[in-house]
Amino acid sequence: xxxxxxxxxxxxxxxxxxxxxxxxxxxxxxxxxxxxxxxxxxxxxxxxxxxxxxxxxxxxxxxxxxxxxxxxxxxxxxxxxxxxxxxxxxxxxxxxxxxxxxxxxxxxxxxxxxxxxxxxxxxxxxxxxxxxxxxxxxxxxxxxxxxxxxxxxxxxxxxxxxxxxxxxxxxxxxxxxxxxxxxxxxxxxxxxxxxxxxxxxxxxxxxxxxxxxxxxxxxxxxxxxxxxxxxxxxxxxxxxxxxxxxxxxxxxxxxxxxxxxxxxxxxxxxxxxxxxxxxxxxxxxxxxxxxxxxxxxxxxxxxxxxxxxxxxxxxxxxxxxxxxxxxxxxxxxxxxxxxxxxxxxxxxxxxxxxxxxxxxxxxxxxxxxxxxxxxxxxxxxxxxxx
Ligand code: KIV
Ligand code: ZN
Numbered sequence: 001x002x003x004x005x006x007x008x009x010x011x012x013x014x015x016x017x018x019x020x021x022x023x024x025x026x027x028x029x030x031x032x033x034x035x036x037x038x039x040x041x042x043x044x045x046x047x048x049x050x051x052x053x054x055x056x057x058x059x060x061x062x063x064x065x066x067x068x069x070x071x072x073x074x075x076x077x078x079x080x081x082x083x084x085x086x087x088x089x090x091x092x093x094x095x096x097x098x099x100x101x102x103x104x105x106x107x108x109x110x111x112x113x114x115x116x117x118x119x120x121x122x123x124x125x126x127x128x129x130x131x132x133x134x135x136x137x138x139x140x141x142x143x144x145x146x147x148x149x150x151x152x153x154x155x156x157x158x159x160x161x162x163x164x165x166x167x168x169x170x171x172x173x174x175x176x177x178x179x180x181x182x183x184x185x186x187x188x189x190x191x192x193x194x195x196x197x198x199x200x201x202x203x204x205x206x207x208x209x210x211x212x213x214x215x216x217x218x219x220x221x222x223x224x225x226x227x228x229x230x231x232x233x234x235x236x237x238x239x240x241x242x243x244x245x246x247x248x249x250x251x252x253x254x255x256x257x258x259x260x261x262x263x264x265x266x267x268x269x270x271x272x273x274x275x276x277x278x279x280x281x282x283x284x285x286x287x288x289x290x291x292x293x294x295x296x297x298x299x300x301x302x303x304x305x306x307x308x309x310x311x312x313x314x315x316x317x318x319x320x321x322x323x324x325x326x327x328x329x330x331x332x333x334x335x336x337x338x339x340x341x342x343x344x345x346x347x348x349x350x351x352x353x354x355x356x357x358x359x360x361x362x363x364x365x366x367x368x369x370x371x372x373x374x375x376x377x378x379x380x381x382x383x384x385x386x
Contacts, residue, residue, distance in 0.1 A: 001257045004247070005040040005223040006240060007199060010272060011060075012043040012072055013237050014227035017278060024056040026275045031060040033271050035067050037264040039240075040223075043096060046072040048082040057083075061090030068092040070136065075099040075124040084131040094134035097124055098166075101150055102141035118153050122160045129161035136164035138201070143167070143174040143182060150182075151189040158190070164197040164223065169212055172205025172235060180215035187220040199223035202238045204230060209238035214246060217256050224258075228272045229280055229287065241265045241286045241318070249312055266319035286313065292323040297332025300325045304338055327375065329364035333357055343372060345379055355382045 011027055011034075014020070022030070027044070034042050044060040045053040061069045069090045073079035075097055087093035099121050100110055106117055121137065128135045137157045139150060154165050167186065169179060179202070187193055200216035200223070202209035213224045230239030244260040251257065269287040273280050282289045292315040294300050302309035303323065315323050325335045336357050340348060348356070359378045363370060 001251070001255050002222075004217055004221070004256045004258050005197065005199075006038075006244070006258050006260060007041040007043065007070075007201075007223055007225040008034050008037075008039040008227065008240060009043040009201075009225055009237065010034065010227040010231065011056075012045050013225075013233060014231040014272075014276070015045070016233045017231045017236065017276070018234075020231065020276045020278060022275060024052065024059060027056045028059055028063060030272060030275060031064055031069075033264070033268050034228075035064050036261065037228075037268050038259045038261045039067055040259060041068045041070055041094070043070050043072060043225075047086040048073065048076075048079040054082060054086050057086040058089070061087045061093060065091045068094055068134070070094045070096045073097045073128075075120050077124070077127055080124065080128050080131065087132075092134075093132060094136060094164075095128050095132045096136040096138065096166075097128055098138035098140050099124070100140040101153060102144040103146065104144065105141050114149055118156055121153055122156050125157045125160040125162050134164070135162050136166055136199070137162040138166040138168055140168060141170040143169040143179060144171070147182065147185050148189075151186060154186060154190050155192070158192045158196055162196060164199055165193070166199035166201050166223075166225065167216075168201035168225075169203055169209075170201075172203035172209060174202075174212055175206075175208060176211045176215035179212040180219040183216045183219035183221055197222045199225055200238075201225040203233065204235040204237065207235070209236070210242045210246065213238045213243055214254065217247070217254065228268050229278065229284070231272070231276060231278050239285070241269060245286050245313060245318060248317075262317050263319045286318055290326075291315075292320055293326045294323065294335075295326045295328050296330040297335065300335035300338075301332055304334055327360070327370040328368060329361075331360075331364075336360060339375065340379070343375060343379075348379075352382050355385075 015022055044057040047054040047057045057071045071083040071086055073083045073095055080095060083095045106112055125135055125137055198221050200213045200221040202212040226238035226240040228240055230236040244258045247254050247256050280287055294303050299310045327339055356378050
């Protein structure tokens with residue numbers, strides 16, 4: 001199995017979600033949980049962006065010992081200096097410098113020619129190397145960049161000292177095949193690419209961030225970036241819990257593994273949802289409330305006979321205590337009986353059980369989800385009727 005490194009940017013790109021604003025203690029609590037989760041790198045913030053961000057990156061770098069902590073910097077000396085000051089006391093610091101490489105960004109945003117962008121990128125990586133051993137360099141909007149130009153600039157920043165090359169799909173524009181082909185091209189056309197880590201960073205504007213990240217892994221990415229619950233700019237980033245579980249479940253097809261402690265996933269997801277105020281949709285893969293819930297009678301019956309009939313991920317794998325059979329209008333007699341057993345009514349006479357089931361079915365016509373309290377009321381009624 002090839003090991004894929006996980007770079008978590010929940011505290012930087014994730015915090016760029018509109019409406020999210022985490023304070024220092026909240027960020028530290030998340031950083032501690034990300035360490036438990038076993039990410040390889042955590043991007044703690046953008047130190048030059050504000051004093052608050054600088055302080056929390058410094059606090060996290062001083063506290064976290066088992067994960068490499070990084071901070072974001074534009075290709076500007078003062079941003080790299082701010083990262084150095086915030087990260088220098090850390091156990092394994094690294095700086096993450098980026099500059100855009102797509103025609104539209106170079107012309108309209110940076111107002112630079114491609115040659116000037118190469119010059120700036122090399123100058124800033126060379127400068128960063130005077131302060132850091134580990135330097136990640138990102139080609140912002142890589143997926144809309146010209147491939148020969150991308151190969152040329154990557155070769156030069158590696159020569160200047162970059163140790164990780166990141167190719168973001170900044171605007172979530174690419175598709176799995178296309179993104180994978182970009183990684184294959186860079187692997188084939190950049191001389192020293194095997195000496196550095198090659199990283200994927202995907203946004204979810206077209207709902208393909210996780211699929212694109214997996215395509216990158218298939219084509220030579222050794223690191224994947226993303227956030228927990230997929231929070232981030234606009235439609236968000238690749239959801240790391242989905243990626244790690246997909247690689248685990250489909251290990252038969254993808255011989256790649258991450259170092260994530262999968263059992264910590266649910267706890268991490270809940271913490272981030274609570275602190276960021278970004279609620280996880282019920283139907284969200286892996287961590288949504290419905291991810292292990294079965295409502296239809298046919299599914300409930302199947303799961304009671306053999307969980308894998310309708311469950312490809314065990315809830316325990318990701319730290320969820322057990323699956324749940326949601327009592328609703330599609331629930332059948334088997335699931336109903338099983339639920340009563342869980343509630344301590346296994347001794348109920350068949351006749352009473354049938355009465356209770358009839359009452360339960362009547363209730364489902366007026367109520368979408370039947371709670372344990374509803375069931376207790378029904379059971380009390382059928383048992384006390386003479
Ligand atoms: O999406 C992006 O391009 C980024 C870079 C700053 C790495 O987040
Ligand atoms: Zn991003």
